[in-house]
Amino acid sequence: MIITVGVLALQGGVAEHLDHLNQIKNVRALAVKKPEELNSCSGLIIPGGESTTMRKLIKDYNFKEAIIKFNQQQKVIWGSCAGLILLAAEVEGEKEDQLGLLDIKVKRNAFGSQLNSFIEKNMIPKISDSVQELVFIRAPLITEVGKDIEILYQKEDQIAAVESRNLIGTSFHPELTDNNAFHQYFVNKIRNKIS
Ligand code: GLN
Numbered sequence: 001m002i003i004t005v006g007v008l009a010l011q012g013g014v015a016e017h018l019d020h021l022n023q024i025k026n027v028r029a030l031a032v033k034k035p036e037e038l039n040s041c042s043g044l045i046i047p048g049g050e051s052t053t054m055r056k057l058i059k060d061y062n063f064k065e066a067i068i069k070f071n072q073q074q075k076v077i078w079g080s081c082a083g084l085i086l087l088a089a090e091v092e093g094e095k096e097d098q099l100g101l102l103d104i105k106v107k108r109n110a111f112g113s114q115l116n117s118f119i120e121k122n123m124i125p126k127i128s129d130s131v132q133e134l135v136f137i138r139a140p141l142i143t144e145v146g147k148d149i150e151i152l153y154q155k156e157d158q159i160a161a162v163e164s165r166n167l168i169g170t171s172f173h174p175e176l177t178d179n180n181a182f183h184q185y186f187v188n189k190i191r192n193k194i195s
Contacts, residue, residue, distance in 0.1 A: 003190060006032035006041035008067075010057040012049020012082060016175035020183040021045075027187055035066035043076040043190035046083030048137065048173055051108070054082055055096060064099065071101050076166045076190045084169040085140050092143065102167045103146025110141030120172075124153045124161065128181035134160070134172040141171065166193065 007017045009031035021029035032038060044067070046054075058064055071077060079087040079102070087102040094108075111118070117137045124132060134153070142159035145151060152168075153161035160171040168189070174182035 002026045002028055003042045003187070003194070004028045004030050004040050005187065005190065006030045006038060006044045008044060008046045008054075008058075008063070008083075009033050010061060010063070011054050012047040013080075013173065013175060014047055016173075017045045017047050017080075017183075020175050020180055021187070023180055024184060024187050033061075035061070035063050038066050038070050041070075041075070042194055043078070043186065044070060045186070046077065046079040046086055047175070048081030048083060051082040051085040052096075055086060055098070058086070058099075059097075064097075067099055068101070071099075071166065074166050074193060076168070076186065076193060077101065078168040078170070078186050080170045080173055080175065081137065081139055084142075084171060087167060087169055088140075089146070090144075102162070102164060102169055103149055104142050104162060104169065105144035106140040107143050108140050109138050110143075111136055111139050113138060120155065122153070122155065126152055126163075127185045128179075130179075130181070132174070132179050132181060133177045135174075135176045136160075136172050137176075139171040142169070 018029040088106045089100045090105040092107040120134045150163045
């Protein structure tokens with residue numbers, strides 16, 4: 001069965017996620033620019049970018065209610081980097097309204113500025129049994145996780161990828177590598193929900 005997977009296309013690294021999704025068999029990737037387009041999607045990626053800008057656009061384009069409803073329908077959402085920040089229940093030092101769907105606390109820009117961007121090579125056993133490049137760009141750190149959150153990746157005490165029943169969050173950017181394992185994992189999670 002062909003499924004449609006959306007990428008929230010308000011700001012940030014949209015094209016890279018669309019490219020990765022389009023490489024997966026029986027997936028149609030859709031750049032979601034209007035809330036009603038979510039109706040045709042079985043899953044959604046909120047990409048990296050600038051969370052303050054994206055938060056404002058989510059409000060201006062009336063996406064907040066639509067994304068919350070999407071989540072209530074048990075459809076899978078993956079937030080990468082800024083997307084992870086927007087999904088988090090709490091952002092250290094900020095009071096702005098988040099989507100608040102993922103029971104974690106995050107710290108923005110926890111690894112320093114753009115200059116402190118780096119690539120870490122490591123394996124994430126649940127995603128793939130080969131080593132992946134984990135690209136961190138002004139990345140958030142996950143500083144607390146709720147009881148129903150599974151940690152997918154952590155280095156020493158630094159948590160950088162988590163999963164719950166219908167959400168995934170990564171501090172890093174799998175869409176900036178030529179490895180498709182994370183996108184494949186996300187699509188499998190969507191398919192498991194709808195089968
Ligand atoms: N530092 C950005 C923010 O706080 C996130 C960076 C990214 O998405 N690459 O929104």
